[in-house]
Amino acid sequence: MIKNKLIVVTGGAGFIGSHIAWELSxxxxxxxxxxxxxxxxxxxxxxARFVKADVRDERVGELIREADYVFHEAAVVSVVESFRDPVGxxxxxxSGTLRILRAMLEGSGKLVFASSAAVYGDNPNxxxxxxERPRPLSPYGVTKVAAEHxxxxxxxxxGLPTVSLRYFNVFGPRQGFNQxxxxxxxxxxxxxxxxxxVIYGDGLQTxxxxxxxxxxxANLLAAESRRANxxxxxxxxxxxxxVIKLANMIKELTGSMSRIVFDKPRPGDIRHSLADIGELKGLGFEPEWNLRRGLEKTIEWYAEEQQNGGKKPKSVSKPKSESGRG
Ligand SMILES: NC(=O)c1ccc[n+]([C@@H]2O[C@H](COP(=O)([O-])OP(=O)(O)OC[C@H]3O[C@@H](n4cnc5c(N)ncnc54)[C@H](O)[C@@H]3O)[C@@H](O)[C@H]2O)c1
Structure with missing residues (x-):
């Protein structure tokens, strides 16, 4: 258990980073x-202490050097934006990740980095x-491979302790919902x-x-385990x-009368995606939340948020009777 440490979470005002920050705070x-x-x-x-700064700022280096653990979630996360502005x-x-690494050489902390399944591209294996050999299909995916290297x-x-975590499709409360x-x-x-x-394609993509x-x-296990370094x-x-099964589950769980409509497939969308999590299980990981329980919790949060007129409730409560095990 990570206790009484100094933790830096970059991107901690975003979706995943904020959940890491809430847990560790x-x-x-x-x-x-x-x-x-x-x-x-x-x-x-x-x-938590909030510092409004770009990860590329010089002053960020000072904070990073002091930290026992850095969870680096800050990124340009949109694949579409990465095509529009690959240089940015x-x-x-x-470059932002490299600056963090350089600052960390002057301290004694460990870095856990948010990579992505986008590094794999459309791999049928x-x-x-x-x-598997990384073969990204977007500038975003290329940046994640480069940062991993x-x-x-x-x-x-x-000898800097570092771990890269390739997230697949993450969901839950506080995730943005723009297009x-x-x-x-x-x-x-x-x-x-x-x-x-709206489903792009036939809905059979997985x-x-x-x-x-x-x-x-997974982040906490990776941080705590020396074997992960x-x-x-x-x-x-x-x-x-x-995706079609997902749409039907969401309709059922929300009791919604929404229609499911199909549009043409989006260029670059991959057909199937599935993680082998054997390595992570070797660190003691077991997913606790099945899709249905995760969806129920997420729906509850968005329903509350819509009622509040878009003002987000701050915390995400635990399920009453269990931890979402399923
Ligand atoms: N959500 C997913 O399914 C998913 C899948 C694979 C990988 N990831 C990775 O996980 C990480 C977190 O993603 P998320 O879904 O929480 O996205 P998010 O957009 O909610 O969070 C990213 C955060 O980074 C901040 N940020 C962006 N540029 C910054 C900069 N230059 N300096 C400081 N802060 C900056 C943003 O303001 C935001 O708060 C990202 O690195 C993303 O690439 C996410």
């Missing part, structure tokens, strides 16, 4: 660094193992308003959806579901 001193590019100040736990995306995602080099050459956001947050928000759920609390758990791990549930 119970027993640690947490500093959130975020420039609020897509993040929201309201997401930051009250117990590269600057934040690669499912379930995907970490040993920088972590590995800093580990091998300087480029995750399909689950978009579907839930449309279902709650009775608007059509994804490995993992609930954000399980992603937090210098390595890369998939973070998923190790199960996939089709």
């Amino acid at each position: 119970k027993d640690n001193e947490v500093v959130v660094i975020d420039n609020l590019y897509t993040g929201n100040r309201e997401n930051v736990p009250p117990a 995306t590269e600057d934040v995602n690669v 499912l379930p995907l193992k970490e040993t 920088y972590l590995r080099v800093y580990n091998e050459i300087y 480029y956001a995750g399909v689950i947050s978009i579907f839930i928000n449309r279902a709650l308003k009775g608007e059509p759920l 994804r490995d959806f993992v609930y954000v609390k399980d992603v937090v758990k 210098g390595r890369t791990f998939n973070v998923g549930r190790g199960e996939s579901v089709s």
Whole structure:
């Protein structure tokens, strides 16, 4: 258990970073660094110190050097934006990560980095193992591969403790729901308003959806385990579901009358995605949240948020009777 440490969470005002910050701020001193590019100040736990800064700022280095653990979630996360502005995306995602690594050489902390399943591209060898050759299909995916390599080099050459986590499709409360956001947050928000759920393609494409609390758990295990140092791990549930099945589940769970409509496939969309999570299980990971329980919790949160007129409730309560095990 990580206790009484100094933790830096970059991107801690965003979706995943804020969940990491909330969990760790119970027993640690947490500093959130975020420039609020897509993040929201309201997401930051009250117990954490918030520093509004770009990860590329010089002054961020001072905070990073002091930290026992750095969870680096800040990034340009939109694949679409990475095509529109590949240079800007590269600057934040690669150069930003490199600056953090350089600052960490002057301290004694460990870095856990948010990579992505986008590094695999459209690879048919499912379930995907970490040993598959990365073949990203977007500038965003390229930046994640490059950053992973920088972590590995800093580990091998300087002995810096680093871990890369390749997140698959993460979902849960606080996820944004603009047009480029995750399909689950978009579907839930449309279902709650009775608007059509738009599926691009035939709906038989599959994804490995993992609930954000399980992603937090993977981060903590990776941080605590010395065996994880210098390595890369998939973070998923190790199960996939089709988008059409997902749309029907969300309709059922929200009681929505939304229609499901089909549009033409989007260029670059991959057909199937599924993580082999054997390596992560080797660190003691077991997903606790099945898709249905995760969806119920997420729907509850978005429904409350819509009632509040878009003002986000700050915390995400635990399920009453259990921890979402399923
Ligand atoms: N959500 C997913 O399914 C998923 C999947 C794979 C990987 N990831 C990775 O996980 C991480 C977190 O993603 P998320 O879904 O929480 O997205 P998010 O947009 O909610 O969070 C990203 C945060 O980074 C901040 N940020 C962006 N540029 C910054 C900069 N230059 N300096 C400081 N802060 C900056 C944003 O303001 C935001 O708060 C990202 O690195 C993303 O690439 C997410």
